[in-house]
Amino acid sequence: MKIVGKFGIGISGLLASLCLIAGISSAQNRTLPELPETTSPVTLAATSDRRTGKSQFRYAGNNIPPVIRVQPGSTLHVEYKNDLAVASREECLDLPCMNMTNLHFHGLHVSPNAPQDDALDMMAMPGETLHYSVQVPLQQPPGLYWYHTHPHGESYRQDLDGMSGAIVVEGIERYVPEVANMHERILVLRDLVLPEDATDKSKVMQAVSMQTTQCGTAPEDPERAFTLNGSLRPQIDIAPGEQQFWRVVNASPDRYVDLELDSGPLEVIALDGMPLAYHDPSIRKRSLEHVLVPPAGRVEAIVTGPPSSSHAALRSRCFDTGADGDSNPAMVLADIVSAKASNPPVHHALSGAPVHEVFSPAVLKWVEAAEPKFIVNFTEDKQGFYINDRKFQMNDAPMVTVHVGSLQHWRVENPTKEVHPFHIHQVHFLVYAVNGKRVEDPVWLDTVNVPYGGSVDLVMDFTDPIIRGISLFHCHLLNHEDKGMMAKILFK
């Protein structure tokens, strides 16, 4: 279901789009920008762009959010200052945004209490500063995570504006040693709102070779194109036969990526930050033709450079979001360009043995066979979005209390006519059935698509003794979350 403000994409969005359009011809031959990287401590600010009024992160004198690299067993300190304008020129839920903000460390198995991953009590109004000290545990699965703002009612606007960045938890080479010698690329997918002017819009659509026929059952026209590290359809250099390690996060507030490389399969080694080998040392990679990455999802894969004579592209396939869903057409994300083999930047591989968390198959079977301990039911109407008929309010009591130390069977049901991605803070879960049918290769995720008119069955891992207190689960289409599709959980 679409939610449009009074001014559609808004003046600010239009200006930003026009600027990008002006740069399309040059952007198309542009190599993929590399993102700044940093380690703890991090100083970050939220500011309002003077020209467009859009919100953005400021870091080290620039407006490119850094990739934050952390070691398992270390503390991530972030000083986050809210320098957003007191009077916003942007709309949140049809009213001027209040410009409150905070941070969520998506996927990290850390405490939901302040000063850690607390998206409820930690909130900065303009002029205020938040101090995060996030203790990343030694057993945190090494992989790609991300940080984004999480103020209820304003999450969609801020995430669409690009207030997000990647987090790498070091040590994935403990599970797949060969990636230590490969060129690593961090790829952050964000949104370009298509301009209202028909000529400008068609220029952007052509620039990414966007599908012009209807994609799936969503009848609406396309509204977005994807950018990669801020660039529309950049070029990615890779030598023929060279293997590179690509770590992709979908930072869009509401668009799915069905990722495909048309020169060959993606050798997937981790999903949502979780190495496939973490729960099963016998599985290190899975060769996939395409991978659905919902909003907030991540995929980490080894790719091989195509022969120099061929043209190859990284694409997103058409994804059917349902009759009430948003248009999610096929498009090109990047062109793959034959280059000389690059010298991979030297990364200091973590020594030590990999951590594994292996649940006994008998225990998992027992949990899966039991009736669901809790059912999440996503519904929507013209007034809003609901979990179990309840529209989220900040002062709600927890909807569910779970015992720390347990594995639980949860079912997420979606009787609506559009897809919704389910996410729970601080926890990964095993997706073992979709629409009541057992999946062939169950995977551990922190964000999963729930098909329209369908369901997913999950084994929730509440065994981590660190994760105690009140936290959140919600739909990761952030305009749905802002409009109420969220609830509190108490880990007790």
Ligand SMILES: [Cu+2]
């Ligand atoms: Cu939703």
